[in-house]
Amino acid sequence: MNEKKKYTGVELMESAPVGTAIIRLAIPMMIAMLAQAIFSVTDIFFIGQTHNPNMVAAVSLAFPLYMVAQAVGNIFATGGSSYISRMLGAQKQGEALHASSVSFYTAIGVGIVFTAVLLVFKAPIIWMIGASEATFGYTDDYFSAVALAMPFATAGGVMSGLMRSEGETKKAMKLQLIGICINIVLDPIFILWAGWGTAGAGWATVVAQVASFIYGIRYFVVEKTNLSIKPADYVPNKTMMSQILLIGIPAGLSFLIMSFANVLVNRIAADYGDHVVAGYGVQMRVGSLLFMVVFALVMGFQPFAGFNYGAKKYDRLREGFRLTAIYSTGLCIVGVVILRLFGARMIGFFINDPQTIEAGAAILNAFIWGILPMGIQVTIMISFQALGKPVQALLVNMGRQLILFVPMLLLMNHFFGFTGFIWAQPAADILTTGIAAVLGISLRRILSGKEEHAE
Numbered sequence: 328m329n330e331k332k333k334y335t336g337v338e339l340m341e342s343a344p345v346g347t348a349i350i351r352l353a354i355p356m357m358i359a360m361l362a363q364a365i366f367s368v369t370d371i372f373f374i375g376q377t378h379n380p381n382m383v384a385a386v387s388l389a390f391p392l393y394m395v396a397q398a399v400g401n402i403f404a405t406g407g408s409s410y411i412s413r414m415l416g417a418q419k420q421g422e423a424l425h426a427s428s429v430s431f432y433t434a435i436g437v438g439i440v441f442t443a444v445l446l447v448f449k450a451p452i453i454w455m456i457g458a459s460e461a462t463f464g465y466t467d468d469y470f471s472a473v474a475l476a477m478p479f480a481t482a483g484g485v486m487s488g489l490m491r492s493e494g495e496t497k498k499a500m501k502l503q504l505i506g507i508c509i510n511i512v513l514d515p516i517f518i519l520w521a522g523w524g525t526a527g528a529g530w531a532t533v534v535a536q537v538a539s540f541i542y543g544i545r546y547f548v549v550e551k552t553n554l555s556i557k558p559a560d561y562v563p564n565k566t567m568m569s570q571i572l573l574i575g576i577p578a579g580l581s582f583l584i585m586s587f588a589n590v591l592v593n594r595i596a597a598d599y600g601d602h603v604v605a606g607y608g609v610q611m612r613v614g615s616l617l618f619m620v621v622f623a624l625v626m627g628f629q630p631f632a633g634f635n636y637g638a639k640k641y642d643r644l645r646e647g648f649r650l651t652a653i654y655s656t657g658l659c660i661v662g663v664v665i666l667r668l669f670g671a672r673m674i675g676f677f678i679n680d681p682q683t684i685e686a687g688a689a690i691l692n693a694f695i696w697g698i699l700p701m702g703i704q705v706t707i708m709i710s711f712q713a714l715g716k717p718v719q720a721l722l723v724n725m726g727r728q729l730i731l732f733v734p735m736l737l738l739m740n741h742f743f744g745f746t747g748f749i750w751a752q753p754a755a756d757i758l759t760t761g762i763a764a765v766l767g768i769s770l771r772r773i774l775s776g777k778e779e780h781a782e
Contacts (some may be wrong), residue, residue, distance in 0.1 A: 337415060337553070340494045340634040347614040349654070353604075353627025355500035356491070359507075360623030361616070366507040373518045374528060380680055383523050384601045385465030386594055389473065389606025398579045399437050399477075400484025403430040406575020407485065408492035409713055410567065412553065412630045415493060416637025420553060425562040427489050427554035430571060431482065432561055438481035444480075445474040455590070457603065465525045472529025479536035486543035486556075491630050493553050498546055506539030573717035583725040588733055595740055595748060598685075603745075605678065606686030613673045613687075614694045617662035621655050622699055625709045632713035636773075645774045648710060654704030663695045670695070693749040697756025704760040707767040714773055723763045731755040 339348050374382045407430030414423040445452065453466050483502060490499035510531050516528075517527030547556045589611070596603045628651040635644045666673075671688035678684070704723065711720035732755035739747030739754070 335494070337494055337634070340412075340416075340631050341638065341640075345643055346650055348631055349628055349647055349650050350498050352491075352631055353624045353651075353654075354496065355496040355619050356623040356627045359487075359500040359503040362504055362507045362620045365616075366510055367512050369511050373514045374525060376519060377524065378674065379524075380601060380605045380678070380683060381461045382465050382525055383605040383608060383678055383683070385462045386469055386528060387604055387611075388462060389466050389470045389525075390589075390608070395729070397480065397484060398581075398585075399441060400434055400481040400488075401581075402575035402579030403434040403481075403485045403571065404488025404575075405578035405712055406571035406573070408488040408630065409574045409633050409715060411489065411492040412633030412713065413637035413715060415553060416634035416640075422567065423553060424555045425560055426567050426571065427492075428556055428558070428560035429557045429563045429567065430489065431485050432558070434481045434485045435478055438478035441472050441481075442477045444472070445477070449474070459597065461601065468524065468526035469529040472526055473532055476529075476533045476536040479533075479540040482769075483536060483543055486540075486547070489554050490546070491558075491626070492633070494630055494634070495552075496627060496630075498550075502539050502543050502546070503554075505542050508536040509538050510535035511609075570715060574689060574712050574715060574720065576713060577717060577721035577724045580721075584725070584733075588736070591733065595736070599745060599748075600682075602680065602682040603686045605680070606674070606683045606688075607690055609674050609678060609683065610670075610687035610691040610694065613670060614666065614691050614698070617659070617666060617695075617698055618701065620662070621658050621698075622705055624655050624658060625651055625702075625705045627651075628706070629709050629713045632710055633715075636714050641775055646771070648706065648774060652703055652706045654705055656700075657702075659698055659700070659702045662719040663698050666691065666695045666698075688714040689745075690749045693753050695753070697753030700757060703767075704756075704763045707770065708762040710770060711766075716773070719766045719769065722766060723759065731758050735740045 329570045339351055343351070371491060373549050374386055407426055411423045411426050414420070414426065444447055449467070449470065453463060453470060483506065486500050487499040490496070490502065513531035514528060517523050517531050518525075519527075523530065544556070546552070547554065592607060593604055596607050628647055631647050632644060635641075635647070671684065674687040674691065675684045708720060708723040711717075711723065732752060736751040737749070739751045741747070743750075
C-alpha cells in the first residue's frame with residue numbers, strides 16, 4: 328500500500344520508503360534531462376537538414392556560450408537547493424524562504440550582466456571560440472539571439488533547483504519540458520520554413536526560455552510552496568551566502584570550465600578540419616544523452632540527501648546513497664552498450680555527411696569508456712554537494728574538466744595527434760572516478776552522523 332501512496336514533496340523525502348523516494352524524485356528529473364538532451368540535439372538536427380556543415384559547426388562553436396547561462400544558474404540552483412533542503416530538514420522554514428528569494432534575484436542580476444558583456448564584446452568572442460571565415464556569420468546569428476536568453480535561462484535553472492529542494496521534482500520537470508517542447512516545435516519553423524538558419528535556432532531558444540520563466544513565476548506566485556521569490560523576502564545573511572556560494576560556485580565552475588574546455592576542444596578540432604568540429608559537436612550531444620540521464624537520476628537523490636542530513640536521519644541517508652550508486656551504475660552499463668552498438672547510426676541521423684559521421688563516431692567510441700564508472704563518480708560528487716561539503720565537491724567537479732582533462736587534452740593531442748585528442752576525455756573521466764572513490768571514503772563518517780553539520 329505504501330508504494331501507491333501519494334506523498335507531498337517534503338513527505339516523500341521525510342517518510343516514504345527509501346527506494347520509493349529515490350525513484351519518485353529521480354524519474355521526473357530523468358525525463359526532464361532526457362528531454363533536455365533531446366533539445367540539445369534538436370538545433371543540430373534541423374540545422375543538419377540544411378546540409379550545410381558550416382552551419383552545424385557554427386552552432387557547435389556557439390553552444391558552449393549558452394552553457395555560461397547554465398553555469399550561473401547552477402551556482403544558485405545547486406548551492407541554494409542544497410542549503411534549502413538542509414534547512415527544511417532541520418525545520419528552519421524561515422531561513423529556507425529567504426534563501427530561495429536570494430538565490431533567484433541574484434542569479435537574474437548576474438545573468439543580465441553576462442548578456443551585456445557578451446553582446447558588447449561579441450565579435451572578438453566569436454573569433455576566440457574558433458570561428459573561421461566560413462562559420463563566423465552563422466555563429467554570429469546564433470550567438471546574438473542566444474545571448475538574450477541568458478537572464479531567463481539562469482532564472483529558470485534556479486527556479487527548477489528551488490522546486491527540487493522541496494521535493495517537487497515533477498514541477499521542476501514541467502518547467503523544463505515547457506521550454507524544451509516549445510523549442511522543438513519552433514526549430515523547424517524558424518530554421519527551415521522561415522529560412523532563418525542558425526538565427527532561427529537561436530530565437531527558438533529565446534522564446535522557449537521566456538515561456539519556462541513565465542511558468543516558474545506562476546508556480547511561486549500561485550501554487551502552495553514552502554519557498555518564495557518575493558522581493559520582500561530577499562534577506563541574505565552571512566551563513567546563507569557562504570553556504571550557497573561554497574557549494575554553488577564549484578557546481579557553477581564545472582559548467583564554466585566545461586564551456587572553456589569545449590571552446591578549447593573546438594579550437595583544436597578546427598586544426599583537423601571543420602568536419603571534425605561538426606562531428607565533435609554532434610557526438611557530444613549524442614554521448615551527453617547518457618551522461619545527462621545518469622546525472623538526472625543522481626540529482627533526484629540530492630534533495631533527499633540534504634533533507635535527511637538536516638533531519639539527522641542517517642539510516643535513510645545511507646540507504647539512499649547505496650541505492651543511488653547501484654541504479655546509476657546499472658544505467659551507465661546499459662547506456663554504454665547501446666552507444667557502442669548504435670552510436671554511429673545516431674550520428675548519421677543528424678547529418679548526412681560521411682566525413683562528419685566518421686569523425687563523430689571515432690570520438691564517440693572513445694568517449695563511452697569514460698562513462699562506464701560515471702555512476703559512482705556522480706553519486707559521490709552530488710552527495711558532497713547535498714551535504715554541504717564544498718572542498719570535496721570542488722575536487723571532484725574540477726577534476727573532470729580542469730585538473731585532468733585540459734592538461735591531458737593539450738599533452739595527448741601534442742604527442743599523439745588525433746588519437747590523443749579523442750582519448751583525452753575518457754582518460755580524464757576514469758582518473759576522476761578514482762579521485763572521487765578516494766574522497767568518498769570520508770563519506771562513511773558523514774553518512775553515519777559522526778561529522779558535524781556544515782550550517
